[in-house]
């Protein structure tokens with residue numbers, strides 16, 4: 629059973645969009661400002677055309693830094709930045725009066741790629757550029773014949789390889805930690821089902837999906853009856869165990885497309901997709917009976933539990949998620965007033981089935 633996560637939830641490579649956008653902005657600023665500094669140096673060393681070119685490129689980068697926050701799709705902008713930048717870095721290795729130390733700029737290729745594109749796309753972009761850079765470097769400066777020259781070359785190449793390996797390892801662990809954190813932020817620590825926030829997101833997305841497919845869905849809110857007594861009589865641990873027990877009972881009967889979430893305290897939400905109120909009612913009645921009939925084993929004691937359920941159907945009860953929620957909650961409250969351990973499916977109270 630799905631516990632809140634809905635289809636279409638892509639974690640994506642690299643950093644999350646908002647922080648990736650601000651990171652991209654900072655990178656554009658830094659490279660823009662650095663390049664304008666270099667253009668002054670080029671001008672002073674007698675290369676006015678190259679200086680003008682760098683100044684133009686720097687203006688484009690600074691304009692990009694201002695614009696990047698508002699662009700809709702960030703990915704093309706990232707490639708638009710990385711491809712010319714990497715090509716330029718390779719050019720400065722092979723340009724006529726290039727210094728052998730210009731090769732150190734190649735080390736920034738894996739850093740920028742992994743930072744902006746994540747592990748897989750970062751690796752795919754880094755590899756060809758680094759291979760081309762090393763090949764051109766060796767052609768341009770020839771393989772040294774002396775031991776000292778070979779050591780210098782070995783240092784430069786080995787350092788490049790290690791930078792790539794370290795960045796790859798770092799990004800793999802960062803991406804795994806990000807996925808784990810994201811998962812933990814969406815689940816309720818006690819029961820392992822979706823927490824309130826991710827259940828509400830699932831409800832919003834399911835409504836949009838039902839709207840698109842002209843389907844129906846049912847929102848159920850349930851609250852454990854006299855739960856305070858469970859805590860008072862058997863202790864808080866028994867109360868915690870009762871909450872997990874109720875989740876188990878619910879999960880055993882739900883379909884994979886349904887969602888279960890803990891809305892707070894002893895209140896839970898169920899999202900039954902592609903189902904009408906009439907079809908949902910027997911299912912919810914069976915859930916109620918299952919909870920009421922399976923006493924929870926706590927040590928040598930059996931603790932009786934029951935819950936009251938309120939149902940609301942989309943789109944007949946309301947089109948909006950918050951109104952649908954209020955409707956189900958109101959019926960749950962009516963169920964509590966009528967004596968608990970029952971399912972209320974609509975506002976006509978006398979039409980609802982009373983248990984037992």
Ligand SMILES: Nc1nc2c(ncn2[C@@H]2O[C@H](COP(=O)(O)OP(=O)(O)OP(=O)(O)O)[C@@H](O)[C@H]2O)c(=O)[nH]1
Pocket residue numbers: 818851852853854855856857859863864865866867868871892893894964968
């Ligand atoms: N063990 C445990 N108890 C909790 C947790 N969250 C809330 N509670 C307790 O749940 C109890 C809820 O009590 P009430 O709101 O009075 O509800 P109730 O006793 O179930 O009564 P009705 O809902 O009217 O049937 C309180 O005693 C809370 O302390 C939790 O995570 N674990």
